[in-house]
Amino acid sequence: IWRVQILLLLTLFLCVLACLFGGLWIQGFFRQRRPGEPPLDKGWIPWLGHVLEFRRDTAKFLQRMTQKHGDVFTIQLGGFYVTFLQDPLSFGAFAKESREKLNFNAFSRQLLARVFGYVGFTTDHSILEATSQKHLKGHGLQIMTESMMSNLQNLMLHHLGSCENQKSWKEDGLFNYCYNIVFRAGYLALYGNATTQTEGDEEKARINDRTESEILFHEFRKYDQLFPNLAYGVLTPKGRREANRLTNENKENVSGWIWDMYHMRREEGMKELMIDRYMFVLLWASQGNTGPSSFWLLFYLMKHPDAMEAVRNEVLKVLKESGQEVRPGGPLVNLTHEMLMKTPVLDSAVEEVLRLVAAPLLTRSVLQDMTLKMADGREFLIRKGDRMAVFPYIAVHIDPEIHPDPFTFKYDRFLTPEGTKKTDFYKGGKRVRYYTMPWGSGVSMCPGRFFATNELKQFVFLMLVYFDFELMNPDEKIPHIDHQRWGFGTMQPDREVQFRYRLRY
Numbered sequence: 001i002w003r004v005q006i007l008l009l010l011t012l013f014l015c016v017l018a019c020l021f022g023g024l025w026i027q028g029f030f031r032q033r034r035p036g037e038p039p040l041d042k043g044w045i046p047w048l049g050h051v052l053e054f055r056r057d058t059a060k061f062l063q064r065m066t067q068k069h070g071d072v073f074t075i076q077l078g079g080f081y082v083t084f085l086q087d088p089l090s091f092g093a094f095a096k097e098s099r100e101k102l103n104f105n106a107f108s109r110q111l112l113a114r115v116f117g118y119v120g121f122t123t124d125h126s127i128l129e130a131t132s133q134k135h136l137k138g139h140g141l142q143i144m145t146e147s148m149m150s151n152l153q154n155l156m157l158h159h160l161g162s163c164e165n166q167k168s169w170k171e172d173g174l175f176n177y178c179y180n181i182v183f184r185a186g187y188l189a190l191y192g193n194a195t196t197q198t199e200g201d202e203e204k205a206r207i208n209d210r211t212e213s214e215i216l217f218h219e220f221r222k223y224d225q226l227f228p229n230l231a232y233g234v235l236t237p238k239g240r241r242e243a244n245r246l247t248n249e250n251k252e253n254v255s256g257w258i259w260d261m262y263h264m265r266r267e268e269g270m271k272e273l274m275i276d277r278y279m280f281v282l283l284w285a286s287q288g289n290t291g292p293s294s295f296w297l298l299f300y301l302m303k304h305p306d307a308m309e310a311v312r313n314e315v316l317k318v319l320k321e322s323g324q325e326v327r328p329g330g331p332l333v334n335l336t337h338e339m340l341m342k343t344p345v346l347d348s349a350v351e352e353v354l355r356l357v358a359a360p361l362l363t364r365s366v367l368q369d370m371t372l373k374m375a376d377g378r379e380f381l382i383r384k385g386d387r388m389a390v391f392p393y394i395a396v397h398i399d400p401e402i403h404p405d406p407f408t409f410k411y412d413r414f415l416t417p418e419g420t421k422k423t424d425f426y427k428g429g430k431r432v433r434y435y436t437m438p439w440g441s442g443v444s445m446c447p448g449r450f451f452a453t454n455e456l457k458q459f460v461f462l463m464l465v466y467f468d469f470e471l472m473n474p475d476e477k478i479p480h481i482d483h484q485r486w487g488f489g490t491m492q493p494d495r496e497v498q499f500r501y502r503l504r505y
C-alpha cells in the first residue's frame with residue numbers, strides 16, 4: 001500500500017511541478033532574447049518585472065533603460081513584455097504600422113474595462129472616429145467653440161458690472177481656478193446646459209449651470225485623483241466603489257458629439273448602465289487634460305513677462321481687427337472661431353506648454369510577429385502577444401538636440417522669424433517629423449485636439465482681456481510634475497500655486 005501511496009504522492013508532486021512550470025512558461029518566465037530581437041530586460045521580480053520602478057517614475061526609469069540598452073528595448077511590466085521605441089526618427093514605423101500588426105483597440109478595450117468597467121462593441125472606435133469627424137472638426141467644431149465661449153463667459157464674467165464685483169482682488173490656487181473654470185465650461189459645452197422652460201428663464205438656467213457644474217467638478221476631481229492607481233489596477237475596493245458611483249451619474253441635454261455617441265449605443269442595444277460608463281469615459285478623456293494644461297499656460301505666461309506681453313498684444317490686435325471693443329457696460333467680447341485662426345503667437349505658446357507638460361504613453365498590442373524597421377536601416381523582430389510603446393516626452397519633447405534648452409519655456413519656439421508656425425526641427429542633421437506629440441499619433445491620436453486648443457486659447461483670451469492677475473509670490477518656483485501621472489496626457493503640478501485676480505470692468 002505504501003508503495004501506491006508514494007507513487008500517488010509522486011504523481012501529485014509531478015503534476016504540481018508541471019502546472020507551476022507551465023504557468024511560468026505561459027507568463028514568459030523562461031523567455032530569452034532571440035537573435036534579431038531588441039535587448040530584453042526582465043527585471044528581477046518574476047511576472048511584475050520592472051513595474052514598480054516604472055510606476056514610481058516612468059520618465060526616469062525609461063531614461064535609465066535608454067542609457068542602458070539604446071533606443072529600442074523590451075522590458076517586462078506586470079506580465080507583459082513591452083518593446084519601447086525611443087528613436088523619434090523611427091516613430092513613423094509605429095504610428096503608421098497596419099492595425100493588423102500594431103493594434104490600439106485591443107489595448108484600449110482592456111484599459112477601459114479595467115479602469116471604467118466599460119465593456120463595449122468592436123465597432124466602438126469607428127463610431128468615435130465618425131462622430132469626432134462630424135462634431136470636433138469643421139462646422140461642428142465651430143458650434144462647439146461658440147458654445148465653449150458662452151459657457152466661459154457665464155462662469156468667468158457673471159459678476160461683470162454687478163455691485164457684487166467691486167473690482168476687488170480675489171486670491172485662489174491657480175491650479176484649482178484654471179481647472180475648475182475650464183473643466184466646467186468644457187463640460188457644459190459638451191454635455192449641454194440646463195433647459196429653459198419659459199422665456200425669461202435664461203438667468204435661472206445660467207445659475208443652474210454654474211451650481212451643477214461646480215458640484216460635478218468636485219466629484220470629478222475625486223476620481224481624477226484616483227486615476228493613476230485605477231489605470232494600473234491597484235485601487236483599493238473603497239476607491240473602486242467611489243469611482244463606480246461617479247461613473248453612474250446621469251446627464252441631460254447633450255452636445256452633438258455626446259448625443260451621437262449615446263444614441264448609437266442605445267440603437268445597438270447597449271444597457272443603460274454601460275452607456276453611462278462610456279459617458280464617464282468621454283468626460284474623463286475630454287476634461288482631464290485641458291484644465292491642467294490651462295494652469296501651466298497661465299503660469300508660464302505669468303513667469304515670462306515677455307511672453308505675456310507678446311500674447312496680449314496679439315490678442316488685442318485680433319480683437320481690434322474684429323471691430324470689437326471692451327468697454328464698461330458694453331456687450332461681452334467674443335473670440336470667434338475665425339479670430340482663433342489668426343493667433344500664431346498664442347498657438348506657439350500653447351504648443352510650447354504642451355511640449356513641457358504633456359507626456360502620454362502610446363501603447364499598441366502586437367497581433368502578429370513583425371519586423372520593426374528603423375530609420376537608420378536596423379531591423380528588430382517583435383513577437384506576437386507583446387506590446388509596443390512610445391514615450392515621446394523623453395524621446396522628443398526634452399531632447400536638447402531637437403529642442404535646445406528643453407526645460408525652459410520659450411513662447412516663440414514654434415514660430416519662424418517671419419512669425420508663422422515653425423515645423424522644422426532636426427536631430428543628427430535629419431528632419432524630425434514628430435517633433436512634439438502631446439496628442440499621441442496614428443489611429444489613437446486625440447480627436448479633441450482642435451477643440452482643446454480652442455478652449456485653451458479662449459480661456460487665456462478672456463483672462464487677458466477682462467482680468468488683472470498676478471502670482472502672489474513673483475519669485476514663485478516652477479512646481480515639479482506629479483510623477484504618479486506620467487503616461488496619461490497632461491501632467492499635474494505636485495503643489496498648488498497662489499495667485500490673485502480681479503475684474504477690470
Ligand code: HEM
Pocket residue numbers: 108128136282285286287289290293358360361362363438439440441443444445446447448449451452489490
Ligand atoms: C490639452 C488637452 C488634451 C490633451 C493633451 C489630450 C491628449 C490625448 C492623447 C495623448 C490621447 C491618445 C492616447 C493614446 O494614444 O493612448 C487622447 C485621446 C483621446 N482624447 Fe484627448 N487630449 C486633450 C483634450 C481632449 C478633448 C477636449 C477631447 C474631447 C472633446 C478629447 C477626447 C479624446 C478621446 C475621445 C480620446 C480617445 C481616442 C481613441 O480612443 O482613439 N481629448 N487625448
